[in-house]
Amino acid sequence: MTQNSSWKRVRKAVFPVAGLGTRFLPATKVMPKEMLPLVDRPLIQHAFEEARQAGIEEFIFVTGRQKEMLEEHFDYQPELERTLEARNKQDELEKVRASEMGESQLFCTRQAKPLGLGHAIWCARKLVGNEPFAIMLPDDVVLSKTPCLKQMIEAYDETGGNLVAVMDVPREETNKYGILDVGAQNGALTEVKGLVEKPKPEEAPSTLSVIGRYILQPEVFDHLSRFEKGAGGEIQLTDAMAKLIGSQPFNGFSYEGQRYDCGSRIGFIEANIAFAMQDPEIGKTVRSIVKQQAENADL
Ligand code: G1P
Helix, strand or coil: CCCCCCCCCCCEEEEECCCCCHHHCCCCCCCCHHHCEECCEEHHHHHHHHHHHCCCCEEEEEECCCCHHHHHHCCCCHHHHHHHHHCCCHHHHHHHHHCCCCCCCEEEEECCCCCCHHHHHHCCHHHHCCCCEEEECCCEEEECCCCHHHHHHHHHHHHCCEEEEEEECCHHHHHHCEEEEEEEEECCEEEEEEEEECCCHHHCCCCEEEEEEEEECCCHHHHHCCCCCCHHHCCCHHHHHHCCECCECEEEEECCCEEEECCCHHHHHHHHHHHHHHCCCCHHHHHHHHHHHHHHHHC
């Protein structure tokens, strides 16, 4: 696929990770919610690996208080590696190495106050600079053959501009998402005519909702800088994105794959089952356990 020449390549991804994770208390009393393991890797590592597989070179964490563990997780751990090497634990060593970031890859900034997702992204403006960037919400995990962000970057190579991953939701759930006002459809792409954050079901312009994967142009920061409050009294990313419509291409992208809301307990459990069933080492056993458990539950 050829790169649409007028749009720059996406090299950076922003990970807003300052949230409290109150739905997982007491597990998240001390440990950041992004460290909860989905099968064998913390949620933040799933998001990082997806971004890396999509060709992202710089990873920008917007952190907050008690989130230091997220940075440390990606550190080089020489003692641990030496021990694993000495014990000839090659598989484990590879797993540890897959969780390391090289020099000048991880950048952190802090969101001092919880003023909303838009504000969190605004906090990354200096680290992003004047180039397009991806946003990964680690709560949203997508199980797919090709990593979701990779699919998006391939589509962006054709469309340029702004791209948000979208999925259809039941109408009664529109108040949990950013919702599209939809225009023309072309394969996996849907032209975005408008965006509304968490509309009531009866007011939602469609049922096509934004999930936590975005490719945005840096002009979004101009709108975020106004600090306008939206739904729930928060500075909303959706509102700033809506202001780009008309001046730049803006498309929804229907990815191939299944998205799990790991910010909720049910979604997190569902994701653990789905990912474990796909795991090359334990998948087969997990499938028979799930089947057995379902049969037991019927008794
Ligand atoms: C955020 C965004 C929303 C988006 C959702 C996807 O909401 O504000 O537009 O649809 O993520 O998960 P949150 O889940 O943080 O309330």
